[in-house]
Amino acid sequence: MRIYTKTGDDGTTGLFGNRRVAKDDTRVEAYGTFDEANTVLGLALAAGAPAELGAVLVELQARLFDLGADLATPRGERPDPTYLTRIGDAHVEALEGLIDRFEADLPPLANFILPGGTPTAAHLHHARAVVRRAERLLVGLARGEDVGPCAVRFANRLSDLLFVLARWANHAAGVPDVPWRPRAHEPED
Numbered sequence: 001m002r003i004y005t006k007t008g009d010d011g012t013t014g015l016f017g018n019r020r021v022a023k024d025d026t027r028v029e030a031y032g033t034f035d036e037a038n039t040v041l042g043l044a045l046a047a048g049a050p051a052e053l054g055a056v057l058v059e060l061q062a063r064l065f066d067l068g069a070d071l072a073t074p075r076g077e078r079p080d081p082t083y084l085t086r087i088g089d090a091h092v093e094a095l096e097g098l099i100d101r102f103e104a105d106l107p108p109l110a111n112f113i114l115p116g117g118t119p120t121a122a123h124l125h126h127a128r129a130v131v132r133r134a135e136r137l138l139v140g141l142a143r144g145e146d147v148g149p150c151a152v153r154f155a156n157r158l159s160d161l162l163f164v165l166a167r168w169a170n171h172a173a174g175v176p177d178v179p180w181r182p183r184a185h186e187p188e189d
Helices: 026-046 051-071 089-103 119-144 151-172
Strands: 012-014 020-022
Touching (some): 026 119, 051 089, 051 119
């Protein structure tokens, strides 16, 4: 099997079910942006995530593939393929469980914090920002197309989880979060 098919040379791509859409279609932008977030999770892993965190990140990468396949398979056009996993309540609840588990180890937040710290934490903050962008695209898509009842909730919880995991990575390494300090307003001349 060759990696290139040449079918996208005209600026279109195929959704599951053989429908072709422009590569800048909102649906493609959304699942492509979740794919970008998945890649950033790979960077967090490569940066030396602790084993407990690494196992979670690999699982999140697999769930992002599930979400991408879900979004690349428009609902209602034909029966779902047997291999397809639709994002559902259980996926959202799993993210909430992980948030609770990792947040229990952290001191309470007293301020907004700046993204950064360890390389793993910095990549997780980056992944969170990419997921937020993907979520915005998904919300726009959901206004006009059926994306299922849980995809937007999943994206929202995932960004929350990535924030907690970034804080946890810093905490596990003994690196404090850097609080945001607003600059005092200086009078204009």
